[in-house]
Each structure stands twice: as structure tokens, then as C-alpha cells.
Amino acid sequence: MTWIVALGIALSLPWSTAQARPVVMVFHQVGTGTGLSLSVSPETLRQRVMTLRSLGYRFVTSTEAASASRADRVAVIQFDDGFESVYQLAFPVLRELGVPGTAYVIWSRLNQPGSMTTAQLAELRAAGWEIGNHSHSHATLSDLAPRGLQRELMPPSSQAGERPARCVAYPLNRHDARVRREAKRQGMQCGVAGGPPALGRTDPMALPAPAITAWDDTLLPLRARWGIDARAPLLTAGFIYAAADGLGSDHPPVSPPLTWNPAHYELLGNGAFSAMWRGERELRLAWREGAWSLNLAARRGVGTSQGRYTGGAVALNLAPLTVAAGVDTNGPLLGAALALGGYGEVWGRTSHVNGSWGWAWGGTLIPADYWQVTGAHDHSSTHLGLRVAVPWQNSEGRPLRVGGGYRWGVDQGAYAEVEYHVGSYGMAAEVTATGRFGVRFTSVW
Template sequence: MPVAAPPFSLVRLLRAGLAACALLGAGQAAAERPVILAYHEVGTAGGTTLHIEPEQLRERVLGLRALGYRFVTASQAAQAGPQERVAVMQFDDGRQSVYEHAFPVLRDLGVPGSAFVIWEQVGQPGFMTGAQLDELRAAGWEIGHHTQGHAPLTRLSAAGLERELQPQPGAACVAYPYNLHDARTRRTAREQGLTCGITGGPYLPRHDPLAQSAPALTPWDSEFLAARARYGIGGRTPLLAGAALSLLDRGPGENILPAPLTWNPAGYELLGNGRLSLDLRGGERDTRFAARWGGDDQGDWVLHAAGRRGKAGTYQGFGAAYHRFPYTLGGGWDTSGPLLAGSLSLGRSGELWGRWHPLAAQSRWAWGTTLIPADYWQLYAAQSPGAGVIGAGYWLPGGTPAAVRPWQLGGGYHYGTGRGAPFVNLSYVSGSYTFNTELDLAGRWGLSFGAAW
């Protein structure tokens, strides 16, 4: 039940915090950050942002050189000083077209590339052979890790992470498939001897060698190369700007809604560099944003924001937490006043969390957990006074390559006043974007969209 809002003298502080989150996602001025341009195919038919023509490749190298950038490998970029202008030409999967079309262009320009290889595909039709990889190494290229089978790492158990990230001779850096990683993944990569990693998303205010940002490519990168290099503007920038506007929108009502049941203002263990979600159901809109603001898994800050809006009222919340393995502790402010939150890493199997709203008129506390007990399985639960949910999901076999598994089937039970009912849901994943639909036996239907990096 919504309650009337008390005088909210610190709403400006909350909005300032949310605006800071928006600026963090939209692009931090960071000329000293490595500029990483990541492609898959070169000179062949392909997607708009994963494919590049050889002449475009040459133009972008010359354009970045004109801006004062020096080209290095991915591992060298991870070790570059804070004021060095370095750039990386990255090629994922180990495709044959990289050897045939990118290698000659970059060799003529004196540029070392970084090829991240799916090891199970080496020598297969359409992929480079071991001899071709050796030739690239001899020419100064870096041959990095793109996992054994291109599995989405955030859906794997501890054993699955070790299997996909097992050491490969000479591979010091990993490019996370689909840009998906989390704290479990980064710790496993470090334990397996990897010293750097590359993911997507905007630039972070601090530099983590195991999660270097490579903002999503766009068809207009040649025209806006300078802005992309300095500010990290990429394909996700419009999404992040839209999320900021949604979070800052209080709506016409003055009633306060409870915090979203499953919102964890101290979430860390299952977070990569950032995450955005939008959920529409029952006449309400639920928007959430999270960003890691840190340098490594042993000492990190994380920012969280949540907004909930419907005819009955609104909710806005902002939290900041500090992680020191295995704990994450933090606090913030929401529409009802201050809040406290914390979470605990459950090894490499998930996370347990809780939050407390000391001045809230209802739903003062909540707790929950998410577990990944086996590859492609997820179990979750959350509870607050008068409401709760318990559920499970499984990523169905299928897709190309086989490890992708783009469909997840799940279900569970919502319980509490006025909404106790079983539900089923179906999710589809394209890269690092998730689309979900849910229906319960009371006839309630919802849609959600998520992006991670």
C-alpha cells in the first residue's frame, strides 16, 4: 500500500546522485583511458558493429594516430600509465578473415593487433589455424583468450568458469564473450593466471586491468572518432541516457511506494562493470541501474539506483557500497529516508544480501539470495514484510555455438498480500541484452529488458 510522502528535503541530493550515475554511464572524460576497438569479421558480410572493411580499418588507425594515440596490444594497454594515449585493435573469435584482411593492413601500418581466440574453434572452417596464429605472434600480435567454447561466463558454476578460463600458452588477457563477466569471473581469471580482461560498456572512473572498457561500436565511429576516444561514447549511450531520465522522473503522484522487492543496493558478486534493467508490469515501471566504480575485486565501490512509478505513487532510491571480499557494505537515500544495505559472497556460487529502511512506514527490511549451483542453472529468492518470491531458471540447450544457450525457461511463486500466485517466465538473450516475459496464474503479465557489460 502506498503512503503519503513526508516532506522530502533531501530529494535534490538523491537526484544529484542519480545524475552522477547517468554521467558515469554516458561517458566519463578520460583521454588517458585505452581506446579499444573490437571487431569480429573483416572484409566479409557481417553485422553493422561487428564487421569492418579493410579500408575503414586503415582510416581508423590513421585517425587515432592523428589524435596522438600509440597502438599497442591489449596486455600492454592494461599496463599503460594513466596519461598515456594508447589504442588497441581487437579481433574476437579468431576468424579466418582477420588473418586474410586485417593482418596485411595492420602490418603495412606497423600496428600490432590483438586476436582473442575461441580455442575449440582453432583450425575449424572459417577460423584461423595454429600455424596462422603463430605467424601473427611472430609479427608482434597478441593471441589472447576468448574462452574454450565461447560460453556466457555469468551463467556458469565455479567449475564451469575454471573450465572455460583454463590457461592457454602465451595467453595473458581474456575478452569476455558477449561482454559478460562478474566478480566470480574476474577472480577465476586472476587465479588462472590471466592479468587483464576486456569487456564492453562506457569508461569507468578508475582502471581495472581485468575489466577494461571497450564501448560498443556504432556505424558512425569514423565520423565521431575523437568523441568516442575521449568520452567513451558508444552504442549503449542512448540507453543509459534514457535510464537516467527514467530514474529522475518522480511522476505526478506524491504517494510513496515500497522499494522494489528484489532490489539489492549492495549487489557486487554478480555484477560486471554495469547493468541496466527496465520492467513493465501491472501498470508500473521499474528501472534499475548499477555501476562498479573500482580497480579490482579486493577493493571496489559500486553505485546502485532504482526507480518505481505507477498510478499509486513513486519510489526513488540511490545507494553506494564498498566491497572488500567477501563483504559489501553500504548505504544511501530513498524516498522514505536513509537506507542501509549489505551483501555476502557465497564462494563462487552466488550472493546473499539484505537492506533496511529505518524510517519507512512499511517494508522496512528485505533480504534475498541468488545462487548458481550448476552450469546454466539459477535459483533466487527475496522477502520483505508481506511479500516474497522464490524461483528458478534454466538456460535451454541450443544455439550456435552450442554454449550460447539463448533461451531461459523459469518459474516460481510470488507470495504475499494480494499477489500470491505461481508464475512462469521465458527469456531470450542476444549478446549482452536480455528480453523477458512473465505470466502468473492470476493473469498478471509483464515484460522486461536488461543490458549488462
């Protein structure tokens, strides 16, 4: 199974021998505040434009970048949220340099203090800028049921008679197949998803936008050349750890993680990584390339025997069905998942367990905005859980989530959990009725 982990390491390195195109630089405020991608000074903005120009890049809008060929060296200057400082401080600099920007607006904040006005957006459009959709209220789109997605992605009526938004920037970089489909229904031609570049052809509905760092004045040529994302060290370390943890191991093989879906696609963005410690250690990676996805899982230190598991599968989406095939520690692995009309998915898998074929199935249901029900069952365990996003900090996509559930069989008993999201990252803590404690780190893009 070493090749599976090696493949995971390779995918965790978002570099390719070809130029990473397009280069998308995402900012929010201009000239105020601190942070990595949240703010940029006018002087720094000017310098980064000049750096990319010296490397042969030309500047375009998001929609133009989505249709550019891979051989075309293009760059996008993107501003999320619609802060007024973009108009006041970034617009003069970029106008002087002859560079168009793309401003993604949170429509409910338009004409509010600190945000741009309708007149200012019109002036940006007249200067060649693109005005994009950043949702109605900056909701976490992947947490919404179909009606909520429609509400958040529908362009405002105030755009009637104006050129409607043709591209969407997914708030907090969180999206999935349901979100991308709804964006298309609303007339969007492209979407910006964050994260490292695709290994193959870029999906126009999920353009990469590697995270800006405080060191970009130095690292920008490397980011432009290779598409290096801030997640690269994290993903690489995670899978090197998984590989090293399994080297020379004589511990017995065990079954796959109970809730692991090898046909993960419907609720997947461009990628997801998670690391969990709850007595055992568990890593998962999912990576999407168009209609294909690769799903990897590794378990270590399971039970008193310190059992281990490594598995991987390649999945193909044939909407609404996704089929998967791969291998794991025990032999062949097959899986399938069925989309539930925008409300989630159900899935099943089969693999060798203790010398015979064993089945597992489960699902995730999103019955209402910010509510998620999960369930799974295999030969030895059953899981049922509920997670709800607390209606607090709505403008940040309700980052605080609470939940709980019950497990039968292995680790039997009730459990409770709390999770907090910071953008596209999340940290969760879990405690069981028996006093067992666990933590989970996640990163999506």
C-alpha cells in the same frame, strides 16, 4: 530524492573531462557479413587506424594497454573469436601500417574451418600481435558455476611451451566478480569487458571497450575523446524518464523493489541497467568502480495508490562481504551481501517502511552451469524463482532462457517467463497465473 536520479543520469553519461583511455576497437569478422561490431572491411580498418593516429594515439596490445598510464594515449585493435579472415585480411593491413593487433581465440574452434590455425597464430605472435583468451567454447561466463568457469578460462594444453594468454575478452561482455577472480587464478593479467569507460581508474580485469557503431567513420574522434558508448542515449533516457515521472508527484511512498540488492557487487560486471513494466514501472542501475558500486532503483505507479519509490546506495566490497549505505524515499538505507564461494550471494537490507525499520533479504544461487535460483522476502511479499538457459546455440552462450516461480503476498501466484539475450542485451516477458503480463529490458557491461 531528486539528487539520486540526477546522479544516475550523470553516471549514465560515460563521458569525462579527461581523454577516454585506452581506446579499444572490437571487431569480429573482416571483409564479410554485416552488422555493427561484427565485421569491418580492410579499407575501413585502415581509415580508422589513420584517424586515431592523427589524434595522437599509438597502437598497443591489450596487456600493454592495461598497464598504460591514464596520460598515455593508446589504442587497441581487437578481434574476437579467432576468425581466419582476421589473418587473411586484417593482418596484411595492420602489418603494413606497423600496428599490432590482439586476437582473442575461442580455443575449441582453433584449426576448424573458418577459424585460424595454430601456425597462423604463431605467425601473428612473431609479428608482435597478442593472442588472448576468449574462453573454451564462448560460454556466458557469468552463468557458470565455479567448475564451469575453471573449464572455460583454463588455457589449452596446446599453449604449453608457448607464451600463454595473459588477457581475456569476456564473451558477450558478460562477467562478474566471480569471473574476474577465476581469470586471475588462471594467470590472466587483464580482461576486456565492453561498455563505457570508468569514471575513475580503469580496472585492468575489466577494460572498457565501447560498442562499435556504423557511424564510427564520423564519430570516432568523439568516441576517442569522450568514450561515448552506444548505451549512453539509452541510460540517459531511462533516468530522465524516472526523474520526470516523479516530479511533482503526490503519490505515497512505498517499499523498495522486493528483489533489489543495494549491496550489488558479487554478481556485477562494470554496470547493469534494467527497465521493467508489469503494471508498475521499475528502473535499476548499478555502476562499479573498482571495489565500489553505486546501486539505484526507482518504482512508479505501484498499486491502486500509484505509489512511488526512489533509492540509492553506495557499496564497498570487502570480500567476501559487501556493505552498503544510502538513502531512499523513506529515509536511511543500509544493506550487506555475502559471497557464496563462487556460487552466488545472499543479501539483506533495512530501511524505513511505514514509519518503522523494515527488513528484507534474499539471494541468488548458481548451483550448476546455466541454472539460477533466486529468492527474496520482505514484510509483505516472498518470491522464489528458477531460471534455466536452454541448451541451444551453445556457441552464443545459450541465449534462450526459461523460468518461473511463485510469489506470496503482493501479486501472489505462479508466474512463467522467457528471456532472450543478444550479446550483452536481454529482453524478457513474464505472465502470471492471473493473466498479468510484464516485460523487462536489460543491458550489462
